[in-house]
Amino acid sequence: MIRFFLLSIISILFISCEISPQKIEYGSDACNYCDMTIVDRQHSAQMVSTKGKAFKYDAIECMVHSLQEDMADTEMALYLVANFDQPGELMDATSSSYLVSEQIQSPMGANLSAFQDESAAENTQKKFTGKIYTWQEIQKHLKH
Amino acid sequence: MVFSSMAVQAETITVCSSCPVKTIKQALAQAVNGDTILVKPGIYKESNIKIDKEITLIGENLPTIDGETKGEIITIGADNVTVDGFEIINVGLSYTTDYASVRVVKSSNFVIQNLELEKLFFGIYLQKSNNGKVLNNKVRGEAVTEFNSGNAIHLWYCNNVEIRGNDVRNVRDGIYLEFSSHIQIYDNVSKFNVRYGLHFMFSNNNEAHHNIFETNGAGIALMFSKDMILTNNTVRKNWGTAAYGVLLKEISNATIAHNTFELNTVAITVDVSSNIDYFHNDFISNGYGLRIRGASYNSKINNNNFLYNSFDLSYNGKLNENNFNGNYWSDYTGYDLDKDGMGDVPYRPVKLFSYIVNRTPETIILLRSLFIDIIDFSEKVSPVFTPDNLMDNNPRMKPIKHDRS
Numbered sequence: 265m266i267r268f269f270l271l272s273i274i275s276i277l278f279i280s281c282e283i284s285p286q287k288i289e290y291g292s293d294a295c296n297y298c299d300m301t302i303v304d305r306q307h308s309a310q311m312v313s314t315k316g317k318a319f320k321y322d323a324i325e326c327m328v329h330s331l332q333e334d335m336a337d338t339e340m341a342l343y344l345v346a347n348f349d350q351p352g353e354l355m356d357a358t359s360s361s362y363l364v365s366e367q368i369q370s371p372m373g374a375n376l377s378a379f380q381d382e383s384a385a386e387n388t389q390k391k392f393t394g395k396i397y398t399w400q401e402i403q404k405h406l407k408h
Numbered sequence: 409m410v411f412s413s414m415a416v417q418a419e420t421i422t423v424c425s426s427c428p429v430k431t432i433k434q435a436l437a438q439a440v441n442g443d444t445i446l447v448k449p450g451i452y453k454e455s456n457i458k459i460d461k462e463i464t465l466i467g468e469n470l471p472t473i474d475g476e477t478k479g480e481i482i483t484i485g486a487d488n489v490t491v492d493g494f495e496i497i498n499v500g501l502s503y504t505t506d507y508a509s510v511r512v513v514k515s516s517n518f519v520i521q522n523l524e525l526e527k528l529f530f531g532i533y534l535q536k537s538n539n540g541k542v543l544n545n546k547v548r549g550e551a552v553t554e555f556n557s558g559n560a561i562h563l564w565y566c567n568n569v570e571i572r573g574n575d576v577r578n579v580r581d582g583i584y585l586e587f588s589s590h591i592q593i594y595d596n597v598s599k600f601n602v603r604y605g606l607h608f609m610f611s612n613n614n615e616a617h618h619n620i621f622e623t624n625g626a627g628i629a630l631m632f633s634k635d636m637i638l639t640n641n642t643v644r645k646n647w648g649t650a651a652y653g654v655l656l657k658e659i660s661n662a663t664i665a666h667n668t669f670e671l672n673t674v675a676i677t678v679d680v681s682s683n684i685d686y687f688h689n690d691f692i693s694n695g696y697g698l699r700i701r702g703a704s705y706n707s708k709i710n711n712n713n714f715l716y717n718s719f720d721l722s723y724n725g726k727l728n729e730n731n732f733n734g735n736y737w738s739d740y741t742g743y744d745l746d747k748d749g750m751g752d753v754p755y756r757p758v759k760l761f762s763y764i765v766n767r768t769p770e771t772i773i774l775l776r777s778l779f780i781d782i783i784d785f786s787e788k789v790s791p792v793f794t795p796d797n798l799m800d801n802n803p804r805m806k807p808i809k810h811d812r813s
Binding site for chain 2: 291292293294298299300301303306351368369372373388391392
């Protein structure tokens with residue numbers, strides 16, 4: 265009986281630490297880095313730590329800055345960014361392509377949007393001009 | 409007949425359904441610099457109206473321009489343009505292009521006034537435009553449940569614009585400034601917006617006076633800007649987990665005076681902001697009055713009224729040369745034996761409980777319990793956790809009657 269009890273407690277603990285993205289409540293969640301209310305479904309972002317805590321951001325630039333500053337010592341399991349072509353849908357940040365274009369404004373002034381892959385980024389680049397980056401390159405680009 | 413010449417060069421072109429000129433676009437094609445286009449009452453189904461001449465476009469008794477959701481409605485690309493007195497509805501919606509009811513592009517000396525905008529995406533969008541006025545417009549968005557709405561009045565790289573007497577509701581941000589300077593914002597009402605009533609990003613030397621910000625995601629957000637003056641504004645009822653009356657994020661050199669902050673979750677949240685003067689403000693019945701989150705230096709919090717807030721002040725870190733003096737605190741229980749109007753013992757505005765709540769937000773459930781009263785009292789007697797030099801040496805015995813003129 266006691267063993268069963270312990271087992272259920274342990275399993276509950278494990279369930280509560282499951283590493284998965286959390287739903288972003290647009291219009292009520294605040295950005296973890298800049299405190300802005302998250303409203304833009306095309307530019308939001310999220311990181312989930314190895315302990316299962318989710319950090320939400322209103323812009324990809326906020327997530328990258330957070331990663332370079334206050335979250336530098338936190339181990340992360342997931343990096344997610346909103347897909348510009350599919351508003352509200354989060355995708356893996358490390359394999360996404362990034363477009364910095366004066367024509368597309370993002371919430372924190374970096375004019376940065378994310379795309380599923382390079383060809384999707386190129387399609388948008390044709391229309392709005394700008395420069396394409398990978399996940400590694402965009403982190404260097406945003407370093408100040 | 410319908411053309412009435414006013415001067416040799418400047419003509420007035422009249423547009424109506426029974427006139428020779430039936431659409432605004434036709435009138436624009438005929439017009440030359442300096443002309444006036446007078447539009448009679450009626451409904452005009454037109455979109456992508458491009459104004460590239462120096463003209464005055466006036467509506468008589470609020471004619472309607474219906475864009476039929478085909479994209480942008482009026483785009484101004486010339487100097488000295490006035491648009492006055494229209495109802496403009498049905499802007500196109502797109503994820504990739506920010507369509508606006510009225511857009512001003514790289515132009516100066518524009519006047520946009522007395523418009524009523526409905527069914528919009530972005531309302532009045534000013535980009536790289538200077539020396540203009542946006543006066544007495546009404547904007548009614550539909551961003552209550554949907555978040556695919558733009559901002560009512562949006563400025564991007566603008567200079568020297570007067571924004572006065574507008575009433576903006578139910579959009580994303582009521583008034584939004586990005587990279588814009590010397591903007592005067594007076595007498596506006598901004599309510600029920602999903603994100604902010606007024607939002608500054610990377611915008612310096614701006615002023616906001618006598619505005620009302622009510623029931624927004626947050627009242628005013630000042631971010632990454634300097635040299636700002638906010639006076640006589642009313643910021644009310646901004647409730648919710650991520651809501652603030654005012655958010656100061658990386659701001660320097662600001663004056664926040666004679667404002668009223670009432671019934672907000674947090675009246676003012678301060679993060680990495682220095683040289684801010686808070687004078688003669690009323691903080692009434694907020695969850696937190698001031699919430700100072702560290703790395704903030706050289707601010708003066710003098711002569712304010714803190715009335716019935718759950719926490720008057722929450723504070724992280726050291727005092728950092730911030731100065732509290734001469735405020736009225738409704739929680740002050742000291743006495744005034746020498747009758748000079750100031751309490752004889754200093755007031756310590758930070759409660760230990762606010763320090764605990766800051767670390768572990770869930771403990772808020774203990775608010776108003778006897779245990780908390782006891783630890784707050786013991787902390788008051790001998791401060792251990794809260795900065796011991798954080799106090800108001802001259803707490804007032806009576807609320808200050810501010811001069812609101």
